Amino acid sequence: MKVRVDVMLKNGVLDPQGEAVRHALGNLGFEGVEGVRQGKVIELDVAEGTSEDTIRDMCEKLLANTVIESYQVHMG
């Protein structure tokens, strides 16, 4: 069973990587790029019947740093 987890920095948390990308896009001549935020997408291949609670437990314990990151779980 496939599960997708998106992990993004919480709003208000400085995103140096996103800033670097925004800056680089400007240098490459791309105009009108007002903001860039970069996060992780994790695709999990788990046993059938794995519950969303188990996936959230994985996020809380490992996949996301919940102090500065928020996550969204997209089951199967």
Next chain:
Amino acid sequence: MKVRVDVMLKNGVLDPQGEAVRHALGNLGFEGVEGVRQGKVIELDVAEGTSEDTIRDMCEKLLANTVIESYQVHMG
């Protein structure tokens, strides 16, 4: 206008980060995790009317390493 770009390693390309996460989940006692693939999600805030071609050009030039990565563009 918000645009989301998902960047993942192409199938067949070794994903050491995904393997490390899979291994760590096992160590934390999570069973049945058969595979993990990790990629990037990039949220762009661009000027209204920016075309998908421009976003794809950004991907080709900067956001994705198209030798080993594939990308998906999700407009607005």
